[in-house]
Amino acid sequence: MDKIIKSLSVSGSFRAFILDSTETVKKAQALHGTLSSSTVALGRTLIANQILAGNQKGDSKITVKVIGDSSFGHIISVADTKGHVKGYIQNRGVDIKKTASGEVLVGPFMGNGHFVTITDYGTGKPYTSTTPLISGEIGEDFAYYLTESEQIPSAVGLNVLLDENDKVKVAGGFMVQALPGASEEEIARYEERLQAMPAISSLLASDNPSQALLDAIYGDEAYKCLSEDSLSFSCDCSKERFRSALVSLPVSDLEDMITEDQGAEIVCQFCQIAYQFSVEDLEEIINDKA
Numbered sequence: 001m002d003k004i005i006k007s008l009s010v011s012g013s014f015r016a017f018i019l020d021s022t023e024t025v026k027k028a029q030a031l032h033g034t035l036s037s038s039t040v041a042l043g044r045t046l047i048a049n050q051i052l053a054g055n056q057k058g059d060s061k062i063t064v065k066v067i068g069d070s071s072f073g074h075i076i077s078v079a080d081t082k083g084h085v086k087g088y089i090q091n092r093g094v095d096i097k098k099t100a101s102g103e104v105l106v107g108p109f110m111g112n113g114h115f116v117t118i119t120d121y122g123t124g125k126p127y128t129s130t131t132p133l134i135s136g137e138i139g140e141d142f143a144y145y146l147t148e149s150e151q152i153p154s155a156v157g158l159n160v161l162l163d164e165n166d167k168v169k170v171a172g173g174f175m176v177q178a179l180p181g182a183s184e185e186e187i188a189r190y191e192e193r194l195q196a197m198p199a200i201s202s203l204l205a206s207d208n209p210s211q212a213l214l215d216a217i218y219g220d221e222a223y224k225c226l227s228e229d230s231l232s233f234s235c236d237c238s239k240e241r242f243r244s245a246l247v248s249l250p251v252s253d254l255e256d257m258i259t260e261d262q263g264a265e266i267v268c269q270f271c272q273i274a275y276q277f278s279v280e281d282l283e284e285i286i287n288d289k290a
């Protein structure tokens with residue numbers, strides 16, 4: 001089962017989130033049938049959203065939109081503070097690797113654009129924040145967002161490793177933040193260690209990725225694990241929810257669905273479940289509107 005571990009240095013000046021998101025990204029790939037580059041891009045977005053949701057207190061929803069102008073199109077993800085995340089990528093078919101190393105390419109296919117977050121505390125006034133994409137690799141774009149928009153110096157790593165058949169093998173990430181009160185010496189030590197840190201892909205490939213990430217972040221500094229919570233890909237759609245969407249359509253559109261299509265099928269963008277509405281369902285909706 002996927003998890004997010006929240007940890008704090010014993011000095012209280014640094015904190016780190018460590019995520020195992022393997023099952024989350026496996027499920028996303030299975031539901032959406034994404035090819036290699038699309039899988040990694042969608043996976044990184046889901047992990048970034050899991051980190052942002054882990055950063056929230058109380059009951060809220062966080063939407064992440066990575067909006068690029070290249071092949072991927074938009075990547076949209078929504079997470080809640082109970083460990084659920086869902087998401088999709090507009091173009092699931094991007095499949096580009098370097099010939100020599102087999103490395104999956106992401107950045108060039110995101111292009112220029114924006115990293116957008118929408119935080120909804122349930123008050124009806126969602127809070128939106130936008131920063132430009134720096135590289136399109138999503139991890140760097142997310143770190144820039146955290147530092148610029150939330151004004152907290154942050155280091156982030158997130159990645160998805162694929163097996164020889166381009167299926168998700170392991171996915172995960174981390175976020176390290178300096179808290180107010182961190183001394184300059186301490187900041188310098190963490191910076192040095194983060195710069196010397198092995199690539200996230202090699203840490204994720206180790207036998208115990210969560211421990212490898214903690215070791216790489218804290219080195220021999222003392223830290224404590226504050227909590228460990230489960231994470232999963234989970235969609236909250238339902239036929240009732242899509243019925244509400246149909247209720248908001250003009251009667252003439254609903255009548256067209258009855259006469260031209262003898263019903264309607266709505267596919268959830270986030271999980272690909274198809275909901276069928278029969279002629280009787282549609283007639284009932286028209287009656288409800290009247």
Ligand SMILES: [Zn+2]
Pocket residue numbers: 235236237238268269270271272273
């Ligand atoms: Zn759904």
